[in-house]
Amino acid sequence: MTAVTLSGLTKSYPGATRPAVDRLDLALTSGKIHALLGPSGCGKTSTLKLIAGLLRPTSGDIRFDGTSVLAVPAERRGAVLMFQNHLLFPYMSVGENVGYALKVRHESRAVIASRVDEMLELVKLPGLANRRPRELSGGQQQRVALARALIVRPRVLLLDEPLSNLDADLRDDMRALIRAVQAQLAVTTVFVTHDQQEAVVMADTIALMSGGVLLQTAAPDVFYDSPASVEVARFFGNTNLLPGTCADGRIATPLGTFRAPRSTVTTGPAVLTIRPESIKFSATGQPPGANELGGQVLSHIYAGTHARYRIAAGDFHFDVITDAEAARIYRDGDPVRLRFPPEKIWLLPPHSG
Amino acid sequence: MSERWKIWAMLAPALLVLIAVFVGGLALGVGRSLNYMPIIGLTAPNLDAYRQILRMPEFLPSLATNLYIAVVSTAVSMVLAIASALLMRRAFRGKRLMTFLFSFNLPIPHVVGAIGILFLFAQSGAIARLAYGVGLISRPMEFPVLVNDPHAIGIILEYVWKEVPFIGVVVLAVLQSLGDDYEAVAQTLGATPWQRFATVVLPLIMPATLSVSVLVLAFTFGEFLVPYLLGQTYPATLPVLAVRLFTDPDLNQRPPAMALSILIALISAVMVVLYMALSRRVVRSD
Numbered sequence: 001m002t003a004v005t006l007s008g009l010t011k012s013y014p015g016a017t018r019p020a021v022d023r024l025d026l027a028l029t030s031g032k033i034h035a036l037l038g039p040s041g042c043g044k045t046s047t048l049k050l051i052a053g054l055l056r057p058t059s060g061d062i063r064f065d066g067t068s069v070l071a072v073p074a075e076r077r078g079a080v081l082m083f084q085n086h087l088l089f090p091y092m093s094v095g096e097n098v099g100y101a102l103k104v105r106h107e108s109r110a111v112i113a114s115r116v117d118e119m120l121e122l123v124k125l126p127g128l129a130n131r132r133p134r135e136l137s138g139g140q141q142q143r144v145a146l147a148r149a150l151i152v153r154p155r156v157l158l159l160d161e162p163l164s165n166l167d168a169d170l171r172d173d174m175r176a177l178i179r180a181v182q183a184q185l186a187v188t189t190v191f192v193t194h195d196q197q198e199a200v201v202m203a204d205t206i207a208l209m210s211g212g213v214l215l216q217t218a219a220p221d222v223f224y225d226s227p228a229s230v231e232v233a234r235f236f237g238n239t240n241l242l243p244g245t246c247a248d249g250r251i252a253t254p255l256g257t258f259r260a261p262r263s264t265v266t267t268g269p270a271v272l273t274i275r276p277e278s279i280k281f282s283a284t285g286q287p288p289g290a291n292e293l294g295g296q297v298l299s300h301i302y303a304g305t306h307a308r309y310r311i312a313a314g315d316f317h318f319d320v321i322t323d324a325e326a327a328r329i330y331r332d333g334d335p336v337r338l339r340f341p342p343e344k345i346w347l348l349p350p351h352s353g
Numbered sequence: 354m355s356e357r358w359k360i361w362a363m364l365a366p367a368l369l370v371l372i373a374v375f376v377g378g379l380a381l382g383v384g385r386s387l388n389y390m391p392i393i394g395l396t397a398p399n400l401d402a403y404r405q406i407l408r409m410p411e412f413l414p415s416l417a418t419n420l421y422i423a424v425v426s427t428a429v430s431m432v433l434a435i436a437s438a439l440l441m442r443r444a445f446r447g448k449r450l451m452t453f454l455f456s457f458n459l460p461i462p463h464v465v466g467a468i469g470i471l472f473l474f475a476q477s478g479a480i481a482r483l484a485y486g487v488g489l490i491s492r493p494m495e496f497p498v499l500v501n502d503p504h505a506i507g508i509i510l511e512y513v514w515k516e517v518p519f520i521g522v523v524v525l526a527v528l529q530s531l532g533d534d535y536e537a538v539a540q541t542l543g544a545t546p547w548q549r550f551a552t553v554v555l556p557l558i559m560p561a562t563l564s565v566s567v568l569v570l571a572f573t574f575g576e577f578l579v580p581y582l583l584g585q586t587y588p589a590t591l592p593v594l595a596v597r598l599f600t601d602p603d604l605n606q607r608p609p610a611m612a613l614s615i616l617i618a619l620i621s622a623v624m625v626v627l628y629m630a631l632s633r634r635v636v637r638s639d
Contacts (some may be wrong), residue, residue: 052541081541083534091556101542104552152543235580 002064002078002155002188004028004051009060011046019058020046022212028205030065031186033047033179035203037193043212044192048158051190053077064155078155084164086145088133094120095129095142119147122181126273139170143177150185157182159191163198175202196223196236208232224275226262230351240279240318242272246347255314258291258340263347270347276319278344281311281336283329290343297334302327311336369403386611402608407617416590417621421626422505422590423574426512431566433513434520435558439550441521442528456518463515467582474499500583507583516569527558538577563632567625574621591617 007029011021021043023311028034036044049055051062053074059346061068069077078102088097096103098119099112107115120126123143133141142162149157162178163171182189193199199206200220208215208223215235216228227233230241246254247267251260258272267309274293295313307327318338330336384390386396405411441451458466473479480494490496500507539553577592584590589597591613598610 022556049537054537054540074537074544075543077541079541081537083538087533087534087538089535089553089556100539100544100552104539104542104544104548148542158541 001030001186003030003065004156004188005061005063006051007045007061007063009047009050009062010058010209011043011050011055011333012058012094015235019043019212021050021057023060024209024212024214026186026207026214026217028190030188032204033182033189033191033202034208035191035193035206036201037196037199038209039194041211042209044209045160047209048160048190048192049096051156052079052081052158054081058314078152080149080154080156080348081158081160082145082149082162084161086133086138086141088141088144088148088167090133092133093129094125094131094133094136096131097133097144098147098151099319100148105152113347115151116147119151121145122150122184123147123177124264139166139174142166142174142300146178146181150181150187153185154187157187157189158227161192161194164193164195169223178202208235210235225275226264226346227348228264229289230271230273230348235346238273238275240274240276243269243350244272246270251345252348255293255316256288258345259342260345260347261342262345265349269350271350272340273346273348274340274344276308277321278341279318279320280339280341281309281320281326281330282339284337288337291340291345293338297330297336297340300327301328301333301345311338313338382611383615386608386615389610402612403616405609406613411588411594415591415594417576418505418584418588419590419592422512423570423579424510425505426509426516426573427566427570429509430513430516430520430569431562433517435524435555435562437517438521438524438528438558443526455541456522458515459522463511463579464582465577466511466515467579470507470514470583471500474507474510476500485525488511501585505580505584508580511579511583512569512573516573520562520565520569524558524562527561528554531557532556559632563628567628567632569623570628571625574624575617591620 004026005022006026009021009024009026010019012019024043024047036047038044044332046055050057053069053072057070062070064078088094089100092100095116099116102112102115102121116129117126120128123146125140125143125147128136128140128144133144136144139221142165146162159178163174166174175198178189191202203220205217206220206223207217210231216223218228223232223236224238227236227238233241242253242255244251245263245268246260246263249259249261249263251270251272252257253272260272263270284294290330293313295311295318298310298312298317300307300309302324305324307321307322309323309326309330311318311320320338361441379397384398386402388395388401389398393477432532437455441448445451461598471478475481476493476498478500481490484490484496535553535557536549539549544552575592577590580590580594581593584593588617595610595613595617598606598613601610
């Protein structure tokens with residue numbers, strides 16, 4: 001059980017215009033799964049390699065349980081990295097791969113053999129120690145790589161896009177296995193992904209990064225309910241933005257005034273956001289009531305379990321996700337009535353730039 | 354004309370050359386080495402020429418010299434090539450210039466290298482004169498014998514000069530295609546720099562390194578020119594011996610010359626097969 005603290009962590013590569021990782025402050029609690037989420041080039045893999053000790057930071061500090069590990073080389077830091085590609089050594093058997101970390105520590109043959117069996121049991125691949133890595137399926141290879149990473153009980157387990165090379169169904173299995181094994185060993189785990197869905201499903205906390213900078217750190221649901229900025233809201237699929245001016249728990253917009261008790265801004269310019277699945281709509285009958293407005297269906301996509309609508313209201317467009325039934329009722333061009341439930345509205349400071 | 358015949362028709366010129374020159378030449382050579390030459394009435398093949406070669410007092414010492422030169426040149430080239438490839442894969446200032454210099458001698462023929470070695474390392478060569486000039490040695494004859502010497506230093510130097518870049522370029526390409534990730538994994542698993550080299554880098558580059566070094570082994574075993582220019586007179590290497598017999602004014606020496614050439618080819622083939630079998634056991638890889 002190891003808590004990892006990053007403070008002011010910065011990594012600049014020679015010749016680059018801006019740092020790959022820029023003054024990152026992050027506290028990763030012990031024994032939990034943490035996701036570093038962001039688009040490619042956001043600095044998340046560099047952060048992982050900095051924690052592992054494979055990269056040397058330009059400035060800032062990395063502490064394990066309060067003690068700086070900057071002077072500790074990667075081979076003694078106890079932070080094991082597992083890559084997107086399993087990278088099993090092709091010239092070794094599965095058992096030799098899993099036992100590698102013990103072998104380089106000069107453990108006895110008997111100890112290695114029994115620990116290897118134990119680890120293969122843990123990743124649900126018992127009895128495969130004598131196989132060659134190439135004789136296994138992609139999912140099995142990834143599980144062997146996980147067993148190899150965990151055999152020395154690392155202080156920190158680092159996973160770089162561990163699921164992105166797997167097929168969709170294998171991905172679910174691997175995700176469940178990582179969660180189960182992580183919970184069993186209670187090893188502090190940091191994984192990097194560009195897939196917000198994957199981060200939400202797997203992680204206890206998510207750190208969203210962009211351009212080397214940390215945008216927000218929080219539990220997954222916070223990113224949906226109360227994102228810290230317009231950029232974060234967009235990354236998590238909230239594209240409904242309506243500018244206005246707020247005061248006294250209300251926001252005045254070009255489309256009317258809405259009651260909005262949840263806000264990061266008390267007064268002044270603000271942006272109303274509401275998730276596509278939070279907007280309700282119905283046929284126009286009576287004139288719009290409180291927190292309601294009239295609109296017209298621009299287009300819609302039937303997606304089996306749900307339907308996505310694009311609806312015009314004044315000069316603005318809103319994305320709305322409804323149950324699939326709606327697709328039978330509302331057609332393109334139909335007039336509809338939108339309702340923004342007050343508790344679902346979230347007011348943010350205007351986009352800074 | 355059907356597709357199949359078209360392909361054969363197009364291949365015919367190449368096949369003709371291959372068969373006429375290689376198979377035909379080889380068959381004539383084998384025939385000659387067996388004293389079989391119907392055109393002058395020799396129709397009963399025998400092994401006299403082979404017996405004559407194997408009874409030559411120079412044969413075994415020559416074979417030993419040959420094996421010594423081939424094995425030492427290949428081993429030294431391989432070690433130096435791996436070392437330089439490991440150094441050169443890192444990013445550093447002047448890497449492009451280094452890479453250019455490294456592969457600069459790939460197109461230079463061996464004869465040029467051999468003459469260069471002669472000019473530099475002979476007792477009358479540039480280095481000896483320089484050493485004499487600055488007073489390191491009092492007479493040119495004190496300069497160590499590095500050319501036409503019993504330890505074949507000059508020959509091995511020439512081969513190493515030529516083959517280090519040859520093997521090195523291949524190793525470097527393999528290293529670059531592998532990237533650093535395997536080593537990074539090993540490092541976070543606790544492997545020290547030496548352990549990463551011995552248990553990760555070396556096994557990963559071995560298959561390609563062995564395949565290219567077997568070419569060096571076969572070449573250095575069968576090459577004539579370099580030992581001819583830089584080797585000692587007795588025992589000469591087998592190819593030098595074969596050419597000496599072949600150019601003998603006594604035409605009776607032709608069959609033994611042929612027999613020796615065939616023997617060199619056979620020994621070379623056996624060596625390659627043994628080397629491949631051995632390396633497969635060492636590497637155990639896919």
